[in-house]
Amino acid sequence: MKEFKILAVLVVLVGALYYGIEPYAHSVMHPEVAPANFAFDDLKNVDTSLKGNVENGKVLVEANCIACHAIETAGHLQIMSNVDAAAAYGVNPPDLTHSGRIYDKNFLANFIFNPVTAMKLEHKYPEGGAKAFPMPAYNWMQAQEIMDIVAYLQSIAPKVTEDKAGHEVTYKAACARCHSMQYAKLDATTPGDTLKTYLGVTPPDLSQHIKSRGEHYLHTFINDPQVLLAGTAMPRVGLSEKAQEEVIAYMEEIGDSKKAERESVGLWVMGYSVIFALLAYLWKRKIWKKVH
């Protein structure tokens, strides 16, 4: 009985210590921020309830977008090399193949209307400032026309599989123009020195971000980087919740590739320890019966 009392004192002291230096201290150092908002309902420039016309969208895209953007799935291949494109625009313009799938519909429409406000980059590209964002605003278009473009992009976006290969497609479309991921042998498609000139900093390699930032942080951060890191050069990219989950899943598949093995081996080892403890208890009882 006395031993249980001692154990209780130990558990209380160690538990209080653990609570203080882990969950509590971290909540002080990293206060909770507004939760991720996948509706992007701060963006209200385009009436997204309008139903888009795919045929008309195709015409508009061919007239307005493909001068800069490749759309591989529609047969518009990239004309410049990555190096030349980066030199021309500062950062490689994305291939629009997957944009209809990975971006939230409301975000995408408002992005076409005005990229800088949608991405929350006003601090880098103030109105009338010396630097202009490489993509012009299409705020002269009718809401209907913008929704036609969105409908067209959604119609051509290929579906991806629910596995590592599929997650990689989403990751590459969403992140890989700026971020390298060494542990997946992926280099950013925009060359590093060009990126540094364009952004002011070299974006971090994402190999270990699933560990250094963690899923919880990434969930909020990718959704709106300015909330957790005000002034960062990283734009709000506007991923839908599903696409963002695929990106984070890929980061985990690369950065914590042994997770499944760890969790299954863990159960076996703990099970073994329990058996060891039980056998040791029986042996102890047998031995100590003779001396007490």
Place this chain on the structure above:
Amino acid sequence: MAEFKQADSVLEWFDQRLGVVKFAKVMMTEYWIPKNINFLWAMGVLLSVMFAILLVSGIFLLMYYKPDVNMAFDSVNYTIMQEVGYGWLFRHIHAVGASVIFLIIYIHMFTGIYYGSYKKGREMIWISGMILFMLFSAEGFSGYMLPWGQMSYWAAYVITEIFGGIPLIGGDLVVWIRGNFYVADSTLTRFFMLHVLLIPLGIIGAIVLHFYALRFPHVNNVDGEFFDFDKEAEKYMAGKHKESKVVPFWPVFLAKDFFVLGVFLVFFFYLVFFHYGFAMDPINFDKADGLKTPAHIYPEWYFLWSYEVLRGWFFPVGPLSGKDLGLLAFGFANAIFLVMPWLDRSPTVKPANQRPYFGIWFWLMIADLMVLTLFGKLPPTGPNAWVGFGASLTFLILFIALPFVTMAEAKKAKGK
């Protein structure tokens, strides 16, 4: 040369040449431990097992780790964690083990203080134990640098910088320790050497000394009772197992320890596989960058109390700057436990709950160390800075007061 007769068995062959039968008696079956003990007496065996686990996992890590600023981070986080079969397992065991061993060290150490197991002949047990604590601290600190993450780098930077506060030689000393003007490749390679060779050698030596130091004064018991071990051992060997106050190390004492060890291992492996974040700080999964200071720099949890003693002094007093005062307090805090046997002036060897003044002192000290640890992690701003100062000052006062508290207690006991 002695006459050797033909051995009848393998055991006898070895016994003739190495005296293994006698050795086993001395070390195991006739090494006597008091019977009147509780599970806190199992911590020594737990620590031995943990040290063995750290040694073995460390040997596996050593086969793939690369002590070079350009390769260290990826050799740990890619090669070991992802490429090598079960490399992740050895790293998790090593990192979590290094943290958990300090928890057990602290329990072991405060058990010794609570039951007064450091005086009246047991001084060398205590001192060799404190040497082990210091060696393990150095081992923990040097090992933390090896993954070469952000926290590795900045903790190394901050801790080596502390030596700069030593008068006259401080500046040169920092350069000497780092092998460069800043924390660099030379720092990493020398801490690697310390971590895998010199300090482990010291630890093994100190463990031998610690075990040896137990031989003459013997292990304490829950009541602090002194008795004649030889007489009690004779009783045991005469078959009076129940009457004797002692039990042999093997199998009786270890039977209990194995059970405690089993329960501990369930907890330990839970941490290793499912709850390791406390020992593998997320910030350390960012590669070291000398140009980018992390927002919060803190040491591992087991150093927080002494770090807070250092940090608590944030304002100048007279000619001394806050930094100087902090360094003095830090030096005091790290050395004072070593002279514990002479600070306790009472001859009584009893558990703290049976000692009127010392009992209060003990729990005040534990409370103060908890406050220091908790505030050691929080940002030292606003009221936190003052709590840190108060707790740091309290720590100094408690240890300065200890001789007087225990003298008063001894006087009171005599008066009765």
